[in-house]
Amino acid sequence: MEDFWYEFVEITQSISDGLLFGSTYALIGIGFTLIFGTMHKLNMAFAAASIAGAYVGLAVLSFFDAPAIVVFLVSALASGAIGYVVYFACFRFIPVDNPLAALMTTVGALFFIDEIIIHVTNASPLNYPALFDDVYIDIPPYFFRGDLLFVFVVGLLSMVVLLFVLYRTRLGLATRAVSQQNVAAQLCGIDVHKTNALTFVVAGVLGGVAGGMTAASVGVLSPLMTLPLTIKGLIVTVIGGLGSIPGAIVAGLLVGALENLFLYVRGVNERDMYVLLLLFVFLVFRPNGIFGKSAHRD
């Protein structure tokens, strides 16, 4: 009985830690889904841009000793700016009906951003300062790390801000109009290119926050983080349903929780295999994701 109770506490503890960390995956997934929703294209460079934003934040931190909130703001803005550049380099001049060409350009951008980071940092990982390592909430038998709670709160705040922007501002109205019917939106006088570019900036800002959050909770920043984060983001997007924001949030938390559970049960080397299997389970039984419409198949 004692053993069982111990196991139970350990498992629920790792699931709840995973849920808290899952908010970063949710943000990355929202970024992918936002861009897919408006343009029906994948932006493979998105997670790389987020990590690059976190690097800029780290640079500010090391030069000015800025408070955490400033670091996150700088990361978010830098990543938003990179998103704007990526839009112009990879989407603006690619034909609308050619999603594969945009896929290739963004993969190119992914390598480009990765290699720039490697070049600047001499390929060595950098330490990211722990933000709240002395803060924690202790509710026996559970124990919540302060940095994970902070990550979760920041993630939730960003989602609230995003939903406000999408549903309460003119930009959000334009974004939703373009994602529903871009020709009709254009006929109504909405500048599609400007709206798309701004959507990239909004997604980039979210990504920058997520990049900073990932770095803060892992404690280290390395160019090797971009590919795994890209793949996790894509998994979250597909499980949640392409183009669905609530889907991305739920799937992000789900993937975070299950990933930590697998980490506890099977160890760090096998963890990601089970997350990928989860994706295949969804592809077989629910290919449109949790909240996806069947019209969103492609």
Next chain:
Amino acid sequence: MDFYFGLAQTIGIHTLLGLSAYVLMLTGQLSLAQAGFFAIGAYTAGIFTVLFQWTILPALISGALIAGFFAFLIGFPALRVRGLMLVVATIAFSEFVRLFFFNLHWRETIDNLEVGPDSTQGFREIRFFSANGWETWEVSLFVWFFVIAVMAGLWWMDRSRAGAVLRAVGEDELAAQSVGLNLTAVKVAAMTVGGVIAGIGGGLYAHTVTYIDHLTFTVLLATFAIAYPILGGLSSVFGTLAAVIFIQGILIEGLRFLGDWRNILFGLLIIVVMNLKPSGIFDARTALMLKRMFAGKRGKPGDA
């Protein structure tokens, strides 16, 4: 001289990789699972020659068939989704295979030497060629034998009914379906053939480099696999070969003097090229232009 033979091996193996993506692209599907099939071929062929002491040919063929079998299996769930969803599904497959081999530990002592895949340490000592005294040029010839066989096979297939069926599905699925083609069967068949070709390439790769580890088979390799046919266009298998020679021979080997700036340039180059020619360097228009150029030369009266 050995350097050029080595380069020829690399070009040959990457041509196989590109052709495996080419087959599926004829049906209009873009798959990043090629890195996974390549890894399966590399590891299984290596295991057959190193742990089971087979000779190279049955090991290569078994590796290719196993890769093809997995391509067949993965075809059904993956091809339920199309376009960008398929890209994500196949990335996930490649990553899964990579992580599987990352965790695979199968060591046995053969001739007083412990060999086999050693999970995170990679799979060393795949020494079939050097143990049997093959020269580099012989290995190159061996590799190119497979490349030419596969290219000839695909070239012939393109001119047969099978090629027409694949292209019909690629052009317009609805129209293909309405003339009685079974879309799933066609796509899964293309996926399987692609898997077999990638498996051969992987087996050859493992034996030419003698050391493989999971880091070789990342999304980067899968991107290379689709980049060749995209750059080379889908009009014929030679486009893929030209793209491989261009990327591996000129960009990667030729720009070696740039040091790590080369990698930065590589990403930038993809962006620039795709912006200038979104449907590939050797797209239909360029192919037509080239054809006219050559036809014009040949067709001129008075030419010998």
